[in-house]
Amino acid sequence: MDLSYTEEEEDFRARLRDWLAEVLPKLPEPPDPLDWPGRRAYDTGWQRALYDAGYAGVHWEASPTLRMIFLEESERAGAPYVGANFVGLLHAGPTITAEGTAEQRARWLEPILRGDEIWCQGFSEPDAGSDLASLRTRARRDGDHYVVTGSKVWTSHAEVADWCELLVRTDPEAPRHRGISWLALPMDAPGITVRPLRTLAGSTEFAEVFLDEVPVPVANRLGAEDDGWRVTMVTLSFERGTAFVGEVVACRRVLGELAREARANGRWDDPALRRRLGRLSAEFQALWRLTQANVSRAQRTGGVPGVGGSVFKLRYSHARQELYDAAADVLGDGGLDLDHPWTRERLSSLSYTIAAGTSQIQRNIVAERILGLPKGR
Ligand SMILES: Cc1cc2nc3c(=O)[nH]c(=O)nc-3n(C[C@H](O)[C@H](O)[C@H](O)COP(=O)(O)OP(=O)(O)OC[C@H]3O[C@@H](n4cnc5c(N)ncnc54)[C@H](O)[C@@H]3O)c2cc1C
Numbered sequence: 001m002d003l004s005y006t007e008e009e010e011d012f013r014a015r016l017r018d019w020l021a022e023v024l025p026k027l028p029e030p031p032d033p034l035d036w037p038g039r040r041a042y043d044t045g046w047q048r049a050l051y052d053a054g055y056a057g058v059h060w061e062a063s064p065t066l067r068m069i070f071l072e073e074s075e076r077a078g079a080p081y082v083g084a085n086f087v088g089l090l091h092a093g094p095t096i097t098a099e100g101t102a103e104q105r106a107r108w109l110e111p112i113l114r115g116d117e118i119w120c121q122g123f124s125e126p127d128a129g130s131d132l133a134s135l136r137t138r139a140r141r142d143g144d145h146y147v148v149t150g151s152k153v154w155t156s157h158a159e160v161a162d163w164c165e166l167l168v169r170t171d172p173e174a175p176r177h178r179g180i181s182w183l184a185l186p187m188d189a190p191g192i193t194v195r196p197l198r199t200l201a202g203s204t205e206f207a208e209v210f211l212d213e214v215p216v217p218v219a220n221r222l223g224a225e226d227d228g229w230r231v232t233m234v235t236l237s238f239e240r241g242t243a244f245v246g247e248v249v250a251c252r253r254v255l256g257e258l259a260r261e262a263r264a265n266g267r268w269d270d271p272a273l274r275r276r277l278g279r280l281s282a283e284f285q286a287l288w289r290l291t292q293a294n295v296s297r298a299q300r301t302g303g304v305p306g307v308g309g310s311v312f313k314l315r316y317s318h319a320r321q322e323l324y325d326a327a328a329d330v331l332g333d334g335g336l337d338l339d340h341p342w343t344r345e346r347l348s349s350l351s352y353t354i355a356a357g358t359s360q361i362q363r364n365i366v367a368e369r370i371l372g373l374p375k376g377r
Pocket residue numbers: 120121122123124125126128129130131153154155156157206351352354355356357358359360361364
């Protein structure tokens with residue numbers, strides 16, 4: 001892997017830096033984290049600004065290096081990250097690009113890039129999380145529609161989503177991993193009830209979604225009927241492989257802020273804390289290099305990241321928790337203030353070792369699919 005930059009790449013960096021310096025001061029104040037309609041408006045507004053300036057497709061079309069430069073510069077300048085556009089931009093969109101027909105790509109990709117449509121993910125069910133293949137939401141074929149009945153849980157951003165990447169069982173008689181299909185569910189279809197769930201940090205990041213005889217056009221199916229498990233693996237490889245990339249850059253910035261705060265409040269005098277921050281700095285540097293390796297490997301192998309994403313997801317989610325534990329020590333008593341952004345991040349970082357597949361499941365994947373160890377029972 002060549003980590004030096006070409007003249008063209010440096011030029012991209014300079015132009016982006018100038019553009020960010022011009023537009024960021026004009027951005028409105030970010031909304032309250034509990035105000036979901038406000039968050040949607042803010043996040044989609046930023047996406048539209050990226051679109052108008054020609055940067056919206058950077059996650060999909062640009063070379064891995066340009067993508068890395070984009071993330072580095074955006075974070076350095078304090079630009080908003082994907083926010084409510086997370087599912088659409090970072091895994092539904094890439095899955096539609098890889099698996100959709102020309103009509104499906106034409107229908108769904110542009111509105112994601114323009115920030116016009118938000119997606120959510122309806123994979124998990126009350127009895128199907130780690131063991132996703134045991135999902136039971138049923139889609140019965142009725143002419144040119146499916147009629148979908150069942151329930152989903154932990155559906156992030158469901159409250160404000162226009163579309164949901166939905167996994168359904170189209171053949172209940174087939175073996176578990178077959179008989180599943182991947183559908184694009186319009187969230188305004190009749191028969192959908194969204195019930196928000198409140199997290200430890202007070203926010204309603206996700207919801208339960210109940211589906212009662214919901215009509216979904218057959219044309220909204222991605223891939224062949226009953227072949228949804230294969231499509232799901234594509235979605236999950238994007239979710240674990242490349243979706244967290246921007247957050248590594250953010251963690252490196254926070255680490256610098258922790259060091260500055262510790263110097264200012266005297267905690268820097270503690271050698272154990274200094275050692276901890278130094279080790280975390282090396283850790284995030286290594287994660288950034290691993291990210292670069294994963295993204296450039298994905299580029300070489302047709303754009304779909306492989307199981308290497310599980311190595312990254314496993315280590316990143318733990319390092320993020322350690323980072324915000326260190327933040328609490330830097331803040332001292334201030335770390336108990338629930339309104340402090342580092343404290344809120346500390347609470348939400350607890351979920352990182354669960355979301356997108358728990359650490360135990362990532363270890364199983366690393367053991368079986370990378371190290372070739374025998375399958376667990
Ligand atoms: C912040 C957040 C956002 C999320 N967003 C979404 C979303 O938008 N859409 C969506 O569909 N889902 C979402 N999820 C759900 C997430 O994918 C599941 O929580 C996750 O897959 C775990 O499933 P579960 O909660 O049912 O736990 P379970 O599968 O019941 O696991 C319980 C425990 O058993 C362990 N375990 C289970 N099986 C094994 C095994 N074979 N070997 C070893 N240990 C095992 C697990 O590691 C875990 O510790 C989100 C979750 C979080 C925390």
